[in-house]
Amino acid sequence: MKNLYLCGFMGAGKTTVAKALSKRLELPCYDTDDLIVLQAGMPIPAIFSKEGEEGFRRRETACLRQLGGQSGAVIATGGGLVMNPKNVEIMKNQGILVFLDAPFELCYLRIHGDKNRPNAASRTKEELYALYRERKTVYRKASDAVIACRNRLAPVLNQLEQLYKENE
Numbered sequence: 086m087k088n089l090y091l092c093g094f095m096g097a098g099k100t101t102v103a104k105a106l107s108k109r110l111e112l113p114c115y116d117t118d119d120l121i122v123l124q125a126g127m128p129i130p131a132i133f134s135k136e137g138e139e140g141f142r143r144r145e146t147a148c149l150r151q152l153g154g155q156s157g158a159v160i161a162t163g164g165g166l167v168m169n170p171k172n173v174e175i176m177k178n179q180g181i182l183v184f185l186d187a188p189f190e191l192c193y194l195r196i197h198g199d200k201n202r203p204n205a206a207s208r209t210k211e212e213l214y215a216l217y218r219e220r221k222t223v224y225r226k227a228s229d230a231v232i233a234c235r236n237r238l239a240p241v242l243n244q245l246e247q248l249y250k251e252n253e
């Protein structure tokens with residue numbers, strides 16, 4: 086099978102789950118946020134302030150195109166990447182897209198006040214909830230599968246392993 090892409094809101098656990106799943110299945114693991122930081126040579130907040138969110142979004146699409154050359158990789162995406170339909174098209178052509186569906190309160194606990202997540206740091210709880218609602222509709226529509234996530238990793242990994250094997 087081609088790649089397994091994980092999407093979902095900030096703090097849903099995409100990075101954490103991708104690392105654990107890739108270890109379990111012995112697959113390569115990539116994270117679009119990490120690759121962008123590496124290539125830009127600066128952290129995400131600096132990219133946002135120097136290039137604007139638009140610049141960061143352009144880097145996301147370029148990064149996905151580069152990753153299209155991979156196969157059988159687990160790829161954690163950034164929380165806003167799926168909002169661009171072009172990105173969804175690239176991922177659908179290269180594998181399957183799974184939505185990690187975590188409740189807002191849990192995401193909020195994990196991300197509020199985090200200076201490394203400019204889209205969280207700049208919003209009140211109410212504004213973040215509005216963003217969560219708006220994005221959730223898009224994550225759901227774009228994805229091939231939805232997995233409910235809370236604090237336990239094991240059930241999420243079991244479902245993803247099954248999904249991976251079904252699509253191998």
Ligand SMILES: Nc1ncnc2c1ncn2[C@@H]1O[C@H](COP(=O)(O)OP(=O)(O)OP(=O)(O)O)[C@@H](O)[C@H]1O
Pocket residue numbers: 093094095096097098099100101102118161162163164195202235236237238
């Ligand atoms: N299943 C889990 N159980 C306990 N803690 C978790 C779990 N998943 C994630 N976390 C914790 O929540 C925080 C956010 O997780 P993570 O960075 O994986 O989210 P993300 O979806 O990649 O967010 P972003 O979109 O900002 O990249 C981390 O500190 C991580 O340790």
Ligand SMILES: O=C(O)C1=C[C@@H](O)[C@@H](O)[C@H](O)C1
Pocket residue numbers: 094095118129162163164165166201202203204
């Ligand atoms: O949800 C978002 O808009 C973001 C989530 C993070 O993964 C990073 O991609 C960045 O901080 C933007």
Ligand SMILES: [Mg+2]
Pocket residue numbers: 099100101116118161162163
């Ligand atoms: Mg992440």
